[in-house]
Amino acid sequence: MGVNWGDLAVELVSKVLLCCSWFCHRLGIVGVSRIASMCLRCVLLELIAICVLPVHLLAMNVACGAPLLCIWLRRGEHDKSSARWSIGKSLAWFALGAYLLGLLTGGGLILLPSAEDLREAMGRFGNRTYWFAGSELLFSFLALWAYARLWDQVRLWRWVHALLAVAATSNLLYHFPPLMIVLGKLARDPAWSVESVIERSHFLELMIQPEVLSITIHFGLASLAVAALFVLALWARNDTQTSQKRICRIAAAIAFFASLLQLPIGIWVLAALPQVGRSAILGEKIFVSVLFLASMIATFYLLQGLVKIALGDFTPFDCWRVFWLTVCLVFVMTITMRLSRYEEQPGLVNFQKNSLELKLQAMGDFVCV
Numbered sequence: 001m002g003v004n005w006g007d008l009a010v011e012l013v014s015k016v017l018l019c020c021s022w023f024c025h026r027l028g029i030v031g032v033s034r035i036a037s038m039c040l041r042c043v044l045l046e047l048i049a050i051c052v053l054p055v056h057l058l059a060m061n062v063a064c065g066a067p068l069l070c071i072w073l074r075r076g077e078h079d080k081s082s083a084r085w086s087i088g089k090s091l092a093w094f095a096l097g098a099y100l101l102g103l104l105t106g107g108g109l110i111l112l113p114s115a116e117d118l119r120e121a122m123g124r125f126g127n128r129t130y131w132f133a134g135s136e137l138l139f140s141f142l143a144l145w146a147y148a149r150l151w152d153q154v155r156l157w158r159w160v161h162a163l164l165a166v167a168a169t170s171n172l173l174y175h176f177p178p179l180m181i182v183l184g185k186l187a188r189d190p191a192w193s194v195e196s197v198i199e200r201s202h203f204l205e206l207m208i209q210p211e212v213l214s215i216t217i218h219f220g221l222a223s224l225a226v227a228a229l230f231v232l233a234l235w236a237r238n239d240t241q242t243s244q245k246r247i248c249r250i251a252a253a254i255a256f257f258a259s260l261l262q263l264p265i266g267i268w269v270l271a272a273l274p275q276v277g278r279s280a281i282l283g284e285k286i287f288v289s290v291l292f293l294a295s296m297i298a299t300f301y302l303l304q305g306l307v308k309i310a311l312g313d314f315t316p317f318d319c320w321r322v323f324w325l326t327v328c329l330v331f332v333m334t335i336t337m338r339l340s341r342y343e344e345q346p347g348l349v350n351f352q353k354n355s356l357e358l359k360l361q362a363m364g365d366f367v368c369v
Contacts, residue, residue, distance in 0.1 A: 059102035065227030066095035067165035083244035092148035121186035143168035210272040228255035236316035252309035280340040291336040
């Protein structure tokens with residue numbers, strides 16, 4: 001009889017994950033322990049979610065913040081060969097592309113088999129809510145498309161053109177970050193709201209809860225910062241535009257102040273978290289705390305780089321460095337928040353609880369022997 005190498009590989013990986021789970025559990029690294037103790041399929045789904053979620057957030061950051069910076073780049077500029085014009089036009093189209101990417105990745109996250117709790121939370125909203133959300137999504141798409149499409153054609157109606165950007169940004173920031181945050185909270189803790197069907201009036205009450213409001217404001221500031229860093233990346237693509245450094249200096253200043261304001265808002269976000277998640281970040285879970293500390297160090301390093309660019313002492317390499325540092329920072333912070341929230345999810349914490357406890361105990365006995 002031949003050896004089934006596929007089954008053997010899956011069994012081997014499962015044993016390795018189980019062993020990692022036991023050691024992580026002993027070290028108090030509960031977030032990693034939860035992942036390692038899942039079945040291989042669940043681990044892969046969780047890794048997919050961890051990789052896709054930061055992409056979704058970055059895409060929506062660009063879609064929400066870029067139109068506002070496009071207004072600045074377009075204002076008073078009539079030379080189509082200038083750096084401001086070309087960067088602004090590229091940014092407008094990138095905002096539309098980022099919006100579509102955000103919708104695609106967001107939809108993919110909802111459809112993951114591991115997102116059953118999220119789909120159950122979505123079922124608590126009435127059909128009218130989703131018709132309304134669909135119309136808002138369509139409106140934002142049309143506003144972003146019209147703004148980018150009319151970039152070269154607007155002459156006398158500059159204010160109308162700018163209003164399209166404001167409408168797209170305000171519509172996205174007002175409706176969708178709060179909705180996604182509320183859905184995520186309901187998925188982790190269905191008892192957070194006692195209403196079985198969440199109507200618009202109750203949803204507005206949930207929107208102003210500290211945990212929702214703080215993250216919404218944090219997301220808005222992050223959108224402005226990420227969009228400004230995207231301007232730096234667009235400028236750095238063309239090394240011959242060294243005479244247009246003023247664009248980078250202003251964009252870096254915008255990113256700096258937006259990032260600086262995120263620090264006190266981040267403290268608010270941390271204070272508004274449930275006790276379990278806050279404790280995990282502040283030292284109870286070693287791995288989560290190390291990730292959080294690394295993100296704080298990276299944030300201050302990012303601020304230092306933005307100050308350097310804002311003062312005019314920089315090269316295209318410096319622009320790329322702060323851009324990619326921000327991308328890495330978003331990934332690390334997303335992983336940190338996701339791991340810190342594992343204890344809030346009864347479905348995940350109790351995932352095959354009895355069998356896992358028996359397996360961990362058996363593995364512990366084996367290792368001790």
